[in-house]
Amino acid sequence: MERNLMKGNEALAEAAIRAGCKxxxxxxxxxxxxxxxxxxxxxxxxxxxxxxxxxxxxxxxMVLGATSTGVRxxxxxxxxxxxxxxxxxxxxxxxDLPAVIINVQRGxxxxxxxxxxxxxxxxATKGLGHGDFQLIVYAPASVQxxxxxxVKAFNKADExxxxxxxxxxxxxxxxxxxxxxxxxxxxQPDKSSWVANGHNNKREHHIINSLYIQAQDLEDKIKERFxxxxxxxxxxxxxxxxxxxxxxxxxxxxxATARVVKSAVNDARAQGLKVGMFRPKTLWxxxxxxxxxxxxxxSKLLCVEMSMGQMIDDVKxxxxxxxxxxxFGRTGGVIPTPAEVLDKIKAMGGNx
Amino acid sequence: xxxxxxxxxxxxxVPLHYCPGCTHGIVHRLVAEVIDExxxxxxxxxxxxxxxxxxxxxxxxxxxxxxxxxxAPAVATGVKRSxxxxxxxxxxxxxxxxxxxxxxxxxxxARGENIVVIFINNTIYGMTGGQMAPTTLPGQVTQTTPFGRxxxxxxxxxxxxEMLATMTGTALAQRVAVDTVPHIRDTKKxxxxxxxxxxxxxxxxxxxxxxxxxxxxxxSPLEAIKRLQDEMIPYYPLGVYKDITADGGEK
Amino acid sequence: xxxxxxxxxxxxxxxxxxxxxxxxxxxxxNKELSWLPSYGPEMRGGTCNCSVxxxxxPVGSPLVLTPDVLIAMNQPSFDKFIGSVRPGGKxxxxxxxxxxxxxxxxxxxxxVPSSELAExxxxxxxxxxxxxxxxxxxxxxFSFETxxxxxxxxxxxxKAALIANNFKAxxxxxxx
Numbered sequence: 001m002e003r004n005l006m007k008g009n010e011a012l013a014e015a016a017i018r019a020g021c022k023x024x025x026x027x028x029x030x031x032x033x034x035x036x037x038x039x040x041x042x043x044x045x046x047x048x049x050x051x052x053x054x055x056x057x058x059x060x061x062m063v064l065g066a067t068s069t070g071v072r073x074x075x076x077x078x079x080x081x082x083x084x085x086x087x088x089x090x091x092x093x094x095x096d097l098p099a100v101i102i103n104v105q106r107g108x109x110x111x112x113x114x115x116x117x118x119x120x121x122x123x124a125t126k127g128l129g130h131g132d133f134q135l136i137v138y139a140p141a142s143v144q145x146x147x148x149x150x151v152k153a154f155n156k157a158d159e160x161x162x163x164x165x166x167x168x169x170x171x172x173x174x175x176x177x178x179x180x181x182x183x184x185x186x187x188q189p190d191k192s193s194w195v196a197n198g199h200n201n202k203r204e205h206h207i208i209n210s211l212y213i214q215a216q217d218l219e220d221k222i223k224e225r226f227x228x229x230x231x232x233x234x235x236x237x238x239x240x241x242x243x244x245x246x247x248x249x250x251x252x253x254x255x256a257t258a259r260v261v262k263s264a265v266n267d268a269r270a271q272g273l274k275v276g277m278f279r280p281k282t283l284w285x286x287x288x289x290x291x292x293x294x295x296x297x298x299s300k301l302l303c304v305e306m307s308m309g310q311m312i313d314d315v316k317x318x319x320x321x322x323x324x325x326x327x328f329g330r331t332g333g334v335i336p337t338p339a340e341v342l343d344k345i346k347a348m349g350g351n352x
Numbered sequence: 353x354x355x356x357x358x359x360x361x362x363x364x365x366v367p368l369h370y371c372p373g374c375t376h377g378i379v380h381r382l383v384a385e386v387i388d389e390x391x392x393x394x395x396x397x398x399x400x401x402x403x404x405x406x407x408x409x410x411x412x413x414x415x416x417x418x419x420x421x422x423x424a425p426a427v428a429t430g431v432k433r434s435x436x437x438x439x440x441x442x443x444x445x446x447x448x449x450x451x452x453x454x455x456x457x458x459x460x461x462a463r464g465e466n467i468v469v470i471f472i473n474n475t476i477y478g479m480t481g482g483q484m485a486p487t488t489l490p491g492q493v494t495q496t497t498p499f500g501r502x503x504x505x506x507x508x509x510x511x512x513x514e515m516l517a518t519m520t521g522t523a524l525a526q527r528v529a530v531d532t533v534p535h536i537r538d539t540k541k542x543x544x545x546x547x548x549x550x551x552x553x554x555x556x557x558x559x560x561x562x563x564x565x566x567x568x569x570x571x572s573p574l575e576a577i578k579r580l581q582d583e584m585i586p587y588y589p590l591g592v593y594k595d596i597t598a599d600g601g602e603k
Numbered sequence: 604x605x606x607x608x609x610x611x612x613x614x615x616x617x618x619x620x621x622x623x624x625x626x627x628x629x630x631x632x633n634k635e636l637s638w639l640p641s642y643g644p645e646m647r648g649g650t651c652n653c654s655v656x657x658x659x660x661p662v663g664s665p666l667v668l669t670p671d672v673l674i675a676m677n678q679p680s681f682d683k684f685i686g687s688v689r690p691g692g693k694x695x696x697x698x699x700x701x702x703x704x705x706x707x708x709x710x711x712x713x714x715v716p717s718s719e720l721a722e723x724x725x726x727x728x729x730x731x732x733x734x735x736x737x738x739x740x741x742x743x744x745f746s747f748e749t750x751x752x753x754x755x756x757x758x759x760x761x762k763a764a765l766i767a768n769n770f771k772a773x774x775x776x777x778x779x
Contacts, residue, residue, distance in 0.1 A: 005623075005630055005638070023434050031642055049433045053426065054459035061423035061456075065430025068417045069397070069438075073430065091420045114642070142661075175665050176623075176638035178630055196415035196431075198438050201394035205364075207409045209418040263663030335666055 001180040008143045008172040009034035011179050012102055013042065015150040016074050020186025021100070022048040023073040025062035027055060029081045030114045031170035032104035036076065056081040060088030060101070067097045068208040070195035072154055072188065076102035078170070079120050080111060082128070089163055090129030094210030096194075096225070098157035100150065101135070102166045104173035107333040115333025116170035118255060121310035124167045125284040132222050134229055136164040136236065137283040139254040143177035145281070151184055156236065158189050160228055167283060169306065171256040171335060229285075237287035240279040241294045243269060247276030249345055250298035252291070252315050252325075253305065254280050257336065261304050264341035275345055283311070288318040300348060301325040304341055306334075360384035362393045362413045369407055373566040373573025375530045376404060376472065380411055382530075382540045383443070383470060386547055387414065396439040397431050399424045401453075403445035404478040422453025425460040428467045439550055441468040447477045450486040450510045457512070464521025464555035468546040471512060474563040475584065482568030486510040489587055494568075509587065513560050517593035523554035525593040529562040529585060531577045538590075545597070554596060562588055605658035606744060607667040610731075611684055612676025612697075614651040617731040620757070621674070622653035624735060627753035628745040629657040637665035650679050657744065672742060674734050675701060676717075693741055695734045713737055715779050721772070729772040736776020747773065 006014065013035045016024070024043055026036035036052065043050035049066070053059035059075045066073035077085060082103045092099050105120050107113035124137045136156050138149040146168060153164035196206045212218035240258075243265060244250060253261040258279040268275040278294040280287050295301060300323055303312040309327045316325050328344040330336040359365060362384035370376045387393050393414050400408035402421035409416035419427040424442035432440045449457050449471050460467065476494055477483040483496040487509050491500040513525040524546055528539040539561055546557035562584050564576035571579060592598065608625060610618045619640050629636035639654040654667035668687065673694045675681040681701045688694055690709040699718035715737050717730040726733070732754075739745050745753075754769045 003630060005626055023430065025430065051429070051433060054455050054462075057423065058426040058429075058456055058459065061420060061426035062430035062433070064419070064423075065399070065417065065427035065432075066434040067430075068427070069431055069435050071434045073434070087420055088423070095418075170642070171639065171665065174640055174642050176626055177662070177665075178636065196397050196417050197435055198395045198397060199393075199415055205413050206415045207418070208416070209409055211406060211418055259662070260664040260666075266663070335664075337666075337668055338664055339668075 001182065003178040003180050005176050006143060006179050007034055007174060007176050008146050008168060009104065009174070010038045011143045012076070012146050012150055012166065012168070013038035014181070015147040015184070016100065016154070017042055017046045017048065018181060018184040018186065019151045019154045020072050020188065021074050021154065022071040023063070023066040024048065024050050025053050025059040025066075025073070025075050027053050027059050027077065027081060029078045031106060031173050032076050032078045032102065034173070035102065035104070056084035057087065060085040060092075063099050064088055064092050064095070064097065067092070067099050068095070068195065069197040070191040072158075074100040074102065076104065078104045078106045079108045079117070082120065082123065086129040089135070090131055090133065091210050092163050093129070093133035093135070094131060095208050096161040097163070097208065098161055099163045100153045100157055100166070101163055102168065105167065105169040107331065113333040114170065116256060116335060117306050117331065117333055118169055118257060119307035119310065119331060120167065121283065121305070121307060124165055125286070125314070128165070133225065134162070134284055136160070136162065136232065136285075137167050138164065139167050139281060139283050140172060141255055141258045141279065143172070143175065143179045146172065147179055147181060149281075158191075160232060162228070167255065169256050233285040236282060237285050237290060238281040239287035239290035239294070240281060241290065242277040242279065244276035244278060244294040245297065246274055247298050248274040249300055249302060249348055250276050250278055250295050251302045251304060251341070251345065252278045252311065253303070254283060254311060257304055257306050260336050260338055261341055263338035264345065267338060267342050268345050273345065286314045286318060291315065291318045295319055295323065298323065302344065302348060303327050304336060305329045306336065307331050360388045362387040364411055364413050366410060368411060370404065371567040373564065373576055374404075375563040378530045378536060379470065379472060379539070379561050379563065380408065382536070382543055383441070384412065385540060386544045389544070390547055390551070392439050392547070395437070396441070397435070399428045399431065399440070399442045401442070401444040401448035402479075403448045405443055405445060405472065406479065408443050422448050422451070423456055424448065425453065425456040425465070425467070425469065429460060429463070429465050432465060432467050436466070439547065441470060441547075443470045444472070445478070446471070446473045446475065446485045446487040450512050457516070458519070461516045461519035461522045461556045461558075464523070466550055466553055466555055468550055469556065469558040470543065471558055471560040472563045473512070473560055473588065474565040476565050476568050478565050478568055489583060511588060513558065513593040516556075516558055521555050522558065522594050523549045523596045524557035524559070526558075526595070527560040527562065527588060527590050527593065529580060529590055531562070531580045535590070549597065562590070605656060605660075605662070606671050606742070607669065608655040608657070608672040608674070609652060609667045609670035609684060610655070610674040610676075611650065611652035611680030614649060616676050617728060618651045618676065619653050621731040621735055622655045623757050624732070624750065624753045625655045625657070627756045628749045631749050631752045631756075632745065634658060635661050637662040639665040650677070652680065672738060674738065676731065676734070677701065678703065695737055697730055697734060699730075711741075713741060715776065717776070720775060720779065724771070724775060726768055726772050726775070729768060732769050732772035733776040733779065736773040737779055738776075739773070740777040747777065
């Protein structure tokens with residue numbers, strides 16, 4: 001397969017177009033702007049719609065409108081902009097609409113910074129808007145995975161009629177790596193039973209709505225949605241296990257941080273330390289079974305994140321706090337170094 | 353026997369939840385009549401707001417989408433851009449359109465988005481129980497202006513048609529009222545023109561309808577009509593503020 | 604075997620462009636690689652740098668902290684990064700713009716008056732590429748042929764007329 005060099009942000013855009021994304025609504029924000037710029041250049045030629053909205057809020061609501069009619073639609077932003085989109089994301093989830101949202105994370109809170117961060121983990125997996133709902137959250141660790149996960153996000157969003165997010169970061173968005181585009185099908189499931197694209201006098205009118213004024217109706221609707229979430233938890237988790245078979249210390253990391261950790265794990269192995277890595281590729285659903293398998297031989301775990309520690313909660317829950325879980329993190333846009341992680345591993349005193 | 357009056361096909365056969373004397377029902381009917389007359393029900397997607405007309409998705413027989421508060425123009429943009437051959441309209445109240453959704457409103461006009469906006473101005477937030485709207489008149493008593501709206505504290509009312517008439521992308525900005533039969537007929541004509549504009553790719557058409565809210569104004573339906581005539585029309589003069597299809601174009 | 608390269612200088616000196624040529628050269632040679640720019644306000648006139656990793660196996664952290672190869676195109680970059688070069692590493696310095704000499708004995712420094720050469724040889728803005736020529740001569744990281752193929756890939760079609768100049772700059776660097 002032909003390898004090309006692409007920035008992560010550009011690869012996300014190209015993959016979306018190949019996956020049949022017909023509408024992209026965006027708003028400029030560092031460090032995701034190349035994505036919107038790429039869409040501006042390519043989308044019209046690809047027979048789709050690119051529109052720069054007046055705000056992140058408008059952009060996500062344009063996505064809501066487009067996806068209501070059955071077309072694949074996407075928006076992208078970086079942390080502060082995702083906060084603005086949270087209203088629309090909640091409505092999309094509450095209306096059982098598919099959509100793909102990309103967060104190329106930067107440091108927060110507030111205006112924060114523009115350097116890479118993973119401090120939106122909680123937001124993405126626990127609370128991206130008001131109400132009882134989840135998004136499927138994918139965490140790529142390479143430009144190639146950004147391509148593969150965008151395609152998957154569109155497919156799964158359609159399959160389960162819910163929003164899916166790519167939780168990337170500024171490092172992945174800005175870096176270039178070789179990437180290849182496999183044969184991508186843009187086939188969509190049949191949406192004719194629910195789309196609001198004009199009934200053509202051939203069916204009852206369809207209503208896209210998240211309002212259920214009767215409490216019982218709303219509870220029923222949410223419970224139905226959570227039954228779907230249970231299926232997703234059973235069937236959609238994904239993780240990479242690296243040198244975990246005999247690992248005494250298991251290091252858990254996702255996204256760009258996992259690359260730093262992998263370098264540290266290799267260095268640790270070179271020094272005879274039994275260290276492995278667990279990398280969730282889906283953050284929601286969190287790969288609990290996979291983590292327990294990876295942690296089987298470990299006496300202790302270490303979570304490394306570009307935040308003050310957010311995924312560590314899910315790690316502890318997944319192993320039911322059966323083993324000690326230590327933490328090392330850099331935040332505010334500072335990227336941890338393999339040397340720092342190795343020092344932390346050594347300080348934990350792993351067995352040879 | 354010839355039928356001379358019946359429910360428009362584009363209105364669902366369900367009871368509306370609106371209060372007695374509220375004029376939403378009239379405007380719903382006019383929109384539905386226009387859709388019927390143009391034969392476009394199967395090709396129309398409506399977007400309803402948050403506010404009293406939030407349930408409009410249950411009343412219009414075309415496909416309907418319920419938007420977040422103020423975001424109907426953005427939702428409609430997403431629908432129209434992905435389905436340029438379909439008719440798209442929003443139906444919004446004054447809080448939705450002129451307060452929380454001001455940016456969305458101004459920018460559909462800036463883009464000349466080829467949609468229809470039906471704007472109900474009744475100078476109050478109805479659904480939440482009668483708070484100050486961006487259109488509340490100076491001196492008007494509401495739950496959140498209990499001593500009357502004092503512009504020094506609460507600012508001045510927003511005149512939407514006048515504002516949108518300044519935007520290049522606006523094709524039609526017309527203010528009408530539903531207080532009298534002639535005005536109701538004018539309102540229908542304006543709505544028809546707005547949908548015709550969409551058919552002819554003219555850009556954004558907004559029809560602002562001065563309406564009543566007897567419940568929250570604390571008036572009987574008739575007194576409410578009288579208030580509309582005596583207090584609202586002088587502040588919000590009826591007329592065409594911009595019409596790119598008319599001779600001379602703008603007022 | 605992984606080679607970690609750090610290119611640094613002022614915005615506008617073609618730091619990212621030179622990094623891209625190295626990245627594409629890696630692609631041409633079927634290597635694993637990564638290219639990571641510094642981004643943000645420093646792009647607009649401040650210092651700018653770019654990390655490139657060329658490897659036989661998948662690249663871990665793409666951020667180069669201890670370069671095997673440093674290309675320093677201005678004084679602040681030289682001052683900031685000279686201490687971080689891995690022992691045994693090679694440093695390529697635009698000596699037209701950098702006055703200092705490194706006192707380190709565990710690294711090799713090559714002082715090339717690349718800005719002056721670019722000026723006198725009518726290769727305006729080619730200082731970065733001249734340094735790349737010197738890099739491949741001293742490190743044997745890529746062949747001249749690979750670099751030529753990379754340049755053809757990186758220079759946009761609209762600027763195809765500049766390809767020959769870039770080839771010339773590489774040669775000039777190789778012979779400096």
